[in-house]
Amino acid sequence: MPSTTEKLYEVYMEFRDVPGAFARITGKLVDLDIEQISTQCTVVKRGELAECMIVIDASKAKIQSIDELKKKLMEVPDVRMVSIRPLRR
Template identity: 35%
Template sequence: MVKIEELVRVDSKGRITIPLTIREALDIREGMFVVVVGDRDKKEIVITPLPVSAKLVRLMMRIEDRPGVLAEITKYLADYGADIVMTKCVVIKRGDIAECEIIVDVSKTDIKQPSLIADKLKMLESVKNIEAVWFTG
């Protein structure tokens, strides 16, 4: 495993610049999306670039709060060929309802409009409400 390490300074707005050597090595280009994950326990940030070809859809949904619902939804997305990039779920009322935001890459599917995913997921009994839009950052 080859690692490239660079030291950068955080500016007054909390921004950092990814050094050129790292951008070139990982083929990070202007306009690309990256996933940023902060680990509070380890006090570290992991930045993962997504392919230039990524077509991201943001799914915002209300779902039943019961065991297995998220697995049912993610299995459906995987079976459809959508690559799950990020998931955030919060229980609103324990044993009743939860809200989830899921961002998926549909570049390797035949999906032309985000509403196609929403229409399919609406058929699942556990999905109570869903909105799907292109993710623009």
């Protein structure tokens, strides 16, 4: 049964399709103590553009706001766009 203290969000990202890009993104989430619940990624154009939809639990995150999370993710090399919204159950 899910915890009542979960802070679930849906993170949509677009980034360059280059080796290590997704690893850098997930590494940033780990650094911020953000748990990945579900991940779905697709290459839109090989060698150019990829996209991911990641469901996260930010209840233990080392950030103060979702805007701060967006800023931190945009700082990751190769990330082009980040959109975050609360996950509705």
